Every structure is written in structure tokens, then in C-alpha cells.
Amino acid sequence: MSEKQASQEVLDKKAQALLEEKESDARMRTYKGPLNKLIVGLLCVWAAFQLYFTTLGAISAINLRAIHCIFLLVFTFLLFPTYKKEKRLRSLPPVWDMLLIAVGVGSFTYLILNFPRIAMTGGRIDDFEVVIAGAALLVVFEAARRASGNLAVLALLFLGYNWFGEYLPGYLGHNGFTLKRVLITQFWGTQGVLGTGIGVSATYIFLFVLFGAYLKYSGFSKFINDFSLTLVGQTPGGPAKVAVLASALMGMINGSAVANVATTGTITIPLMKQTGYKKEFAGAVEAVASTGGQFCPPIMGAVGFVMAEFLGISYTKVMLAAIVPALLYYVGLLMAVHFEAMRLGLSGLSKENIPNAMKVVKEQGHLVIPLVMLIGLMFAGYTPLYAAVFSIFGTIAASWLRKETRMTPQKILDATVEGAKGAVSVGVCCVIIGVIIGTVTLTSMGLNMGYLILYLVENNNIYLTGFLVMIMSTILGMGVPGVAAYVIVQAVAVPVLIDAGVLPLTSHLFCLIYACLSNITPPVAISAYVASGIAGSDQTKTGLWAMRLGIIGFIIPFFFLDNPVLLIGVDPDATMYATLWAVFTALLGTAGLVAGLEGWLIKRCNILERVILIALAPTLLYPGVLTDAIGIAVFAAVAGVQLVRKK
Template sequence: MSDKYQETSQNHEDILRKFDKESDYRVLSGFSAKIVAAIAIAFSVFHLYTAVCGVLDAMIQRSIHLSFGLCLIFLLYPARKEWPRNKVHPVDVVFAILGAAVPMYIIIFYQDLVLRAGTVTTMDYVVGLIAILLVLEAARRVVGWPIVTIASLFILYALFGRQIPGQLAHRGIALPSLVGHLFYTTEGIFGIPIGVSSTFIFLFILFGAFLEKTGMGEFFIDLANAVAGWASGGPAKVAVLSSGLMGTVSGSSVANVVGTGSFTIPMMKRLGYKPEFAGAVEATASTGGQLMPPIMGAAAFLMSEFTQISYVKIIGAAVIPALLYYFGVWTGVHLEAKRLGLKGLNKDELPKIKTILLERGHLLLPLVAIIYLLVKGFSPMKAALFAIISSIVASLLRKNTRISLADIINGLEQGARSALGVIAATACAGIIIGVVTQTGLGLKMGSTLVGLAKGNLLLTLFFTMLTSIILGMGVPTTANYVITSTIAAPALLMMNVPVLAAHMFVFYFGIIADITPPVALAAFAGAGIAKANPLKTGLEASKLAIAAFLVPYIFVYNPSMLLIDVTAWGIIQIIITSIIGIIGVGSAVAGYLITDESFIERIIFFIGGILLVTPGLKTDLAGLVLLILGYIMQQRKISKHVVNDSEN
């Protein structure tokens, strides 16, 4: 990786620390650093071993996973911000020992726990209570207060359900019973979220760590520059492309913003984009990476487990909406560049596609391999394992990308470190799921939303959208999906919305919370790099992401967009009409198509675009007529200006 890339990334480390709790870690040296490295490497080796030899019993696999995770979290993330970052505080050493020991209690007394079949002894109760508190503390340190606050409120709801008025009331759960459910069953902390984390997600994160070692990040940026850097508003289009590519392997919107935004945002500002728009472009493009198959911020694996729909169908269904999202962002960038008269970069300043592909094109082989293996029916865990091996092998094909044994060992360590945020988030999300399964809160919330909407599907969708955005604020992708699918999705299922469409709907709006004010962390990170107003940046990002606010409504009303019961011709028709429709909506939002638009023209383009995005022959024809009408009005305006200019 070039010195320039490393230096620029380092310059924005403070921005990542400000907006992403996962970067707020210790930088150790000496003996303590070696201890942490040894634990992290052992953690990665354990997962590689189970990927090769087979996963252990669910509770044992997940307990070991959580034991490693909690130990590393307490060693790497200080309890207090003012504590030194170059050494481990004694208090955190105690926390680390407890974090490692408490999950091991399940392994040591596994047979006894099975034979007791749910009966919780005093010792079980004490250990389980400590474990719950440790999980909450670990989540606070790595992920931040939002998810801890939500989980704590759920625990209070479980304990004091009798005192809650109205439809959400329940009989209440005694603390020992709640602790037993949350820690000694596979419906709480050791539920599906951490189960997926302990199998698929960890290996994909490890895969991403090895790709980073090969210089994949710099390769994506150079490739995007070569493809789009010369076009109108080139740097902004580079941001869209590079962030979309990085999103295929990245699990964090904020980290993606800082990783690619370090280069693209300054380039956009130099070209002439306003700081708020530059930050918004990067934030919107980076957030879209969580919606982009094949990984979707690791939520695709969780969605497959929750819905019992095959992983291949999940990523297949996500393709068209994700492409429409990025096409919408691209359209907004292009129209803004045309409106401002911004040109691209000089081709002499840009890398050549042929040179990039010849020198580093082999780095794409692991991505091709993982997609091929998944489509061929390999389990995500096996696909990730082979992808890790192929990333190492591919790097050896060229001297400039070759990674050494030291790089491989460092990749094992970095992969384990990168997984800590997901571990803390999924364990904490398990607390939420455990409360929901014991109290039936999901169905209660669903009934409440449907009742509030008086059975109207559109209103139910609107209220579910607001709920998902609120629940998704400041929460990482995996936990975000767990929370929204547990709390908000039941309302849509009660309205007979297809399972996949319901889960995709809440997933989309949970992710869009990253760029939706008032808590738009990705937009705020972009604003930090651009030195822009955070709120204005968030508003600009929301405008650019207009497709993400529209498409979920469309695929609920017509699931054919998710490839549900659709023909090949139907897919082609949906893609063509949706692309034209997104151009119409994008021009309405930008206020420009081939010239500045009047208020009436913007209304015409917006309605026409919406009708075209909505699948159906009648809506397509009506939308096309409106867009043609709007285009004619634009052309007449230009002709009138030409005539006036010639007369003057």
C-alpha cells in the first residue's frame, strides 16, 4: 500500500474516532501488545479450525466466540476515555479475565446445565447476571450508548411489564427467570445473531482483513478514478464507485466514509462542489455499501437465518434495489455537476485502466471466487474460508501485491480486532431478542402500529419506516437489522406483506438512519472531513438517497422488484423503467435536467419518475408521458433562451 494512502488515512483517524466507537481502542506496545496479539491470532485460528473441521455444538461454539470477544474488548477498549491508551488499566485486566471466564462456565458445566433443563441454580444466576452486565459494558465501550440504552429499556420492560399501561403490558418476568432465558438458552445472548457472528460473519471479516493487506482499498480507488475520474463531476462519481466497491467487503458506513472519503472529498471540493454536497456524496455512497450484495454489512447472513430463505435468494433479491440506490446517487451527482458546469479531472492525471488491471487486477479473483462459490451452493462459511485462501494465493501472483508471512499473521490479528464490534453488537442484540421472545413484544408492537394505521398498508409502512429509522440511529449494521426485524417487521407481516419484502423494508430504513438527521453518523463523518455543516450535510445526503426512501415502498407493493414470481422479461422491464424513473425523480430533487427546472417541472418529473419506478404497464405509460412532457418543457425553455440571446 502506498505511503500516500497510509498518510491520508492517518490524517483522518481522529474523525473516525469521533464518529465510530469501534476506532476508540488502545494502541499497545511491548509485552501487553504481544499478549493481545496472541489472543487475537488464537481467536482467528479457532474460527479457521472450525471452518475446516466443522462447527462445534451451538452453545459451545458461541460461548468460545463470546469468551474471546469479551476478553479482547476489555483489553483493547478502556472503560474511561481519560485512561491511557498505551497500557491496560488493572481494572480492565479484571474485566478481561471475567469476560473470558464467564462464557467458559457454560462449557465447563455444559452437561450439568443440559441435565438441569432450564432450572437455574444460585451459582447459575450469579454467573448469568454478571455475563449480562459484561455484555452491556462491552457494547458500551465498542458500539456506544444507543444499543445499550435500547437493551436496558428492554430488560426494564421485561421486569416491570405489569406496570406498563395499554396493549404493551405483560405479566412481568422475575429476574432469575430472565437471566436464565438470556444466558442459558439459544434465544438470548447466544441466539441467532451471535450464532451467525461465530460462523459466517467472523470469516468474512477475516477475509476483508486479508484483502486490505493486499492493497484492495487503494486498488478500488485507483480503478474508480480510471473509470469515472474524467467525467463531469468525476471525483464525486469516483466516490460513488469506490465506496460501492468497498461496501462489498466493508461492514461499517462510517469506516467506509473515512477510508475512501479521505481521498474523494478533498478532490470534490477542489473541483467546485460545496463542502456539504461533497460530504453528502461520500456518506450516501458509503452507506449504500451496507445494502450492496454479496455481504450487505453481514446482514444478509442474519436475514437468511431469520427468514429461512436461502442466502443466494437474499442477495439476488437485493441486487436491483441496491443498483437503483447507486444509480440514484450517481444521477444526483451528475446533474449537480452539469448544473454547476463542473468538469472532470485531466486524463493525464488519472491512472490507466489497462495498467491497473494488469498490475493489480488479480486482486479481484477472491471476490469473483466468493460469489461463484455462493451461487454454486457452498455454505457462506466454506465460501469465506476458500476466499481467504484465494486472497493469499492471488496476492502472490504479483510482486507488488505479495503479502509476507508477517502480513498473514498480522491479518489474523486485525481480523479478530475488526470482529469485536460485531460480537458486542450481536451479543447485546441477543438480549433484545430474548426479551421479545419471552414477552411477545414483537407482535404487540406490530398490532400497535397496524392499529395506529387503522389497517391501512401505506400508513403502516410509513409508521414502520419511522420506527426503523429511530431504532437504527447510531447502531451498527448487524445489530440494526436484528432490532428492526424483531420490533418493526411484525407489523408488515400482519398486513400479509411477503416475508422477504418485510425484512428488506425494515433493513433499508434502519441503514438509511446513518444519513438521516438528526443522528446521521455517516453524514457527520463526511462533514468532518469536508469541514462542512453536519446538519446540512445530512440533509444533502437524504436528498441524494431519495431512491432508498422510495424503492422499499415499491417492492412491498410489487415484490417482483425482489425477483419474487417474476419472468426474465419482467426483470428487464423493471430495470429499464426504474432507471428512467430514477432519472426523473433525481432531476426533480436536483432541480435540473438539461436546464434549471421550474416548480411545475419538478412536480411533473417527480410524479413521472415515481410512476415509472412503480412496476406496472399503466403506471409505466403514465410516467413516461409525464417525463416526455417535462423534457419538452425543458427544451422549449432552452430554445426560448437561445432566441432571446440571439436577439440581444
């Protein structure tokens, strides 16, 4: 074996190990015998509890969150191993995990029984209740270490800030807090582990993860893949375009870029490699397409519903505002795929490998009914939670319209178990996020960071403020699922932009996009690294390719910071004509930027044409009469020259 082959084999093993580390099912324990049946039964009980008490049942918010947390801790210590090399197949969990489950269940049960009394006394607790809070916090950190190591470390740093912050100078310092005060906030209050993060997990996240699992078992993902093939499969670079469309549609439903890469990527990445794309490029396309689904309407991976709750507005307004950024992101990615295919001289799939469009619609088209039902119910005024529950049952009903797609009782059970399991890792992330948010609230860290950034930025320069917030959002979102990343970022970064004069909805969208893009931002580009594991490619190169392909996502938020005409319905003074014109010129700007980066427009670009195309992109992306006129004229000139050269 040559040295090059040996190094590639080592790389493939590392990539596969990373894939297994990041894909939840591969990391989980499996049990044999009665315990396996017991766990399956408990997962179904949990799903039934969530479906009932988030819609018809009456329960206080704190009790719902505490019980949800109990389920999360039980399943984390049953399913997630203590260390990576631990034996996965077991008959019984280790003794220490049973002890951790006992401590976790006991602590939160004590909270449920005593919270009303403590709330009535204004948060007064005795020494025993301090111990209870401390034990619960230790158990939560151990659960987070297993489910998401990076986030547990970040939360530990934030928790330490409660004490060492008093030694920091300037805006980052505070007066310091006692252990008792910190534990009251983190466990006995509604700003810590039982705060916003777990509230999001106990409602939106669980239901939409479960909904995604039901769609998968109904055959919806196969329908999306087949339908995408009929649309773009025969065009140059068809498999890559299929990956973009399929991953966008699935990503906006399941809300997890990593999970989407690990599922759809196993189909699309090999197809792209067979077509002739480099393996780094193939992995990057899948990672970028899966990441964008988290801010792509109409579902936005459940993030949109959370944003609507934070802003106190209807979800429809959030969804409309996100349409144009998502459109530009995916148009830019499709153009990059197409130009790369033209540059490499790649063709699409042969006709015999493309399913018949009418046959696909006839045999599988009914599977889109639950998605239409979900959107229709929300527009009719139902809450997203009711819409999600009805759509889950609608998925079962729709699958029964044809024998080939019918969900049997076993499939329904498998979907329930997989959905509940999928909600565990994200849910634990949301619990530990409560520590971060509790620290931010107690220490006024978000406000202080805002003051610090505004102090560093002279004359309240909105773009420099945005740049610093972009860095903050990307760092805070690294290694964290989309919804969880947004919950962290909105607590710390959004107030900074609002203080600088940015509209609230614009601020939230700005931070959401960068929190999601942290999935493809080195050095912790998790989506790109998981995709490289499937592609067998170099992780660093795949991450850099992902940043290049998703470049429009990193740029476009700066163009709606102080001119939100690109966000439908946000600017009250913008007419529909002004918005449509801004979208048209932004699409031209996107085409120019991607063409310049890829070196292809109508034909291969020379160096001068590439520089000009990249330079004109900002003039078209920024809404303005003069900039639009300059950009359109230059773009037309470059296109005209290329047409003449082609003839």
C-alpha cells in the first residue's frame, strides 16, 4: 500500500468516526431482552404525554418542563454511553447511570411538588433545597456532556462567569453572586434549566421532530427525492441539484442540519461523486443545502415558531420575512452547482434513470397532504402546536390512501420511537442552554456585551456592529442544533443590534442565519464534517468548499440590516413593486457573485470578468436606484461580451 493510500485510509476512518459521533442513532446504546421493550414503551408514553399536554391537556408550564426534563434525563442515561468506546449492546445499564437517573428524577420530582410553595415565598430555599439544586445541575451537565460535549463546555464557562466575572474589568465585570443565589436562578427560577430553552424543547421541537419521523416512515423523503429527480435530474449536474432541493425540503422539516446530512447525504453524495463532482464539492453541497433548511419557509425547522413567540407576532410575519433570504441562499447554491457542472463539462443523469413525473405524482403525490395541512391550519389561525399534532395524524391517514405507502402499526411504532429518540439530544441541549440564559439574565451579560460592542463601534456604525454580532452568533452557534443555537444567540446578540437601531424582526433573522451557518463555518463545521465522512473527503477542504458555496448566506444579512425592503412585510413604507424589484436585482447580484467565484457565466470567465462580476455583486444586492443602474449595466456588458465570444 502506498503512503498516499495509507493516509487516505486513516482519513476515511477518522471521517467515519466523526459521522458516527455526530449521528445520534450510531452513538446510542441498544438493549436486548425485556429492557428494550420497556424503553420502547417509555418512549411511546413520552410521545403520548407530549401530544396530549401540548394541545388538549391542562398543565402548568413549569410542570410540563420539569416532566419533559425527567424524560430527557432518563433516556439520556439509558441510551447515551458514558464514554465513546463503551460497549453499545447491553442487557442492563451501568449502576452509575441508574444512580444518575435516580438523582435526576428525584430532584425534578421534588421541584414539581415544592415549586408552588417556593414561588409563594419569593424564592426562599433552605440548605437541603440548595443541595437538591446542586445535584440536579450536576446531573444536567453530565447529560449534556454525553449528548453534546461542546455545548456542555460552553455552558460550564458561562456558569463559571457567575463567580469569576467579578474579577473582570469594565463592561464585562459584575459584582459577583453567592452559590445559593446562582442555584436559585439556575434551578428554582424560570430563567435557568427550566426556562426558555426547555420550554421550546417541550413544545415545538418535540412535535416537529416527531412529525419529521412520521413523514420519513410514510415515504415522504423518497417522494421528495424522486420528484426532485424529475425536475432537475437530466440537467447538467442534476444529482447535485437534486441534493439541493431534497435537502432543503427535508431540512426545513426536521430542523437539524446534521441529521439531514446523515440521512439524505447517504443517497445524494454518492450520486454526485458518480456524476463527476469532486468528493469535497459533493460533501459541501449536501452540507450547505441541509444547513439552509433551518431558516427556509414555510416551516423553518420549528425556529420560526420560536421566533414568533419571542417577538410576540404571528408566525406568518416571520415566514414572509424569511422568504427572500432563503430564496437567495438556495438560488446561489443551485447556480454554483450548475456553473461548476458547466465548467467541468458534466452532464445530467440519463433518461432511463429518471422516474416518470406523472407516475411519481400519481403514486406518491398524496404524501404531501400533511405538509399542505400543516401550512393551511397555521394560515387558518390554529397554533403551530395544534397544526403539528393534526398533521402527524394526517400523515398516517394520507399514507393509507395507497397500499404501497400505507403505514402499518409497526411503522407507526418505529416512527414514534425514532422521533422520540431524535428529540433527546436536542432536548438535552435546550436544558443546558438554560444555564447559559440564566447566567446572561442574572449577570446582565447580554446588556453589558451590547454596551461593550457599542463602545467599540464609533458613531453606532450599524455594519461594524453587525460584523461583531455575526462573529458572536457564529461562535455561540458552533456545534449546537439550529433551534438551540438560535435560542442562545437571541439572548446575547439580538439586544446588541436592537440597541444599534435595527428593527427587532430584522435583528432576530440576522442572528438566526449566522447561528445556522455556524454548521458550515470552520473550525467547528459539523454539517460539513459529517458530509465529509460520507464522501470520504478531506474535512478541512470540505468545510472551506461549504463556506464558498454558502457565501451568499454570509453576505445577504448585511444588505437588509438598515434597508429591510428585502424582508417582505418588515418595512411598512416598502411597496410590493419596490420589494419585487429589490428581489430581482438581488438575484442578479447573486448570479454575478457566484459566476465570479465559479469562473463561469455563459461560458468560461477570464480573470478580468471574474473580478468585475464579484465587484458588481454588492451594487445589485444593496437596494438603491443608482447602485441598481450601475450593477445592471455592468452585468449586461459582461454577459454581452461573453455572448459575442461564444458565437
